[in-house]
Amino acid sequence: MKLSDFDYFLPEELIAQHPLEQRDSSRMLVLDKKSGNIEHKSFSDLIDYLSPNDVVVINNTKVIPARLYGVKENTGAKIEVVLLRQSEEVDCWEALVKPGKKLKAGTNIIFGEGKLIGEVLKTTDIGGRIIKFKYQGIFNEILNELGQMPLPPYITERLEEQGRYQTVYAEHSGSAAAPTAGLHFTPEVLEKLKNKNIEVVEILLHVGLGTFRPVKVENIEEHNMHPEYFKVSEEAADKLNRAMKQNKRIIAVxxxxxxxxxxxxxxxxVIPGEGWTDIFIYPGYSFKIVSGLVTNFHLPKSTLIMLVSTLAGRENVLKAYHEAVEKKYRFFSFGDAMLII
Structure with missing residues (x-):
């Protein structure tokens, strides 16, 4: 399929620049993946579409303050670094850098007047850098002091409350971006699921470059996803496999x-374990586990809209997106929700 098959027109003013005061007060477009029928609801209505025959799966990753601002040693030139994932070597990270043309191997970047020093080791195959950090103390504490939340580039307004770019169930640090569909959930919504005997299963995927990286090839089959770290416990796998044997729906958040x-x-x-995945889901793929999805509205021509189109059908999804634009839904990370069932 072609990249242009996943394009749609989005007025810039519909890109949400800040979260709503109440997480679950966002609107929710409900799309029936078989009929293409569309309903317009509130996220707080989610419970009405779920039953004890459903299992809801959440990603409990936690965003780290991965954006660092420093200066190039000797010249003082300003450098922006976004940490993507930790390498196997101690204190080494894969990162995006800006500007990057003159950041050759051996270059040092100074952060926080020397509290943190990053040495560029090499350039990656996607134009990023492998950086080795030197510091005194505990790295995560220094990162919390010097780093900022790595908000997507389409969000241009300052986020006053950093915790709003975390889910209420965020637990394991390591993501360079939030799993934004989960931002709509509140403790009250989770309690409603529990009271309706809907099982909630936690798994982990640290969001990395796959979220930031645009598709640059017209033939989407030529696009390569960047590997991201995942972990699925034996307990989670057992719950999911038992649910599928009982013909329960698996609703991914x-x-x-x-x-x-x-x-x-x-x-x-579901096979328990941990490792790295570069799975790319686009039309033609047959889902093995997931039958429903809570999601946000995604960028045109992105791998995310391709995934959603695979689950619900490209024509159904584009129709829903066009209707969402007409009804002025809020789009992207801090935007409204979409339920596909």
């Missing part, structure tokens, strides 16, 4: 949860 489940469920059974 977000494309990150979806990709993780499909990566570990290629045989139709």
């Amino acid at each position: 977000g494309t990150t949860s979806t990709r993780t489940l499909e990566a570990v469920g290629k045989t139709g059974e």
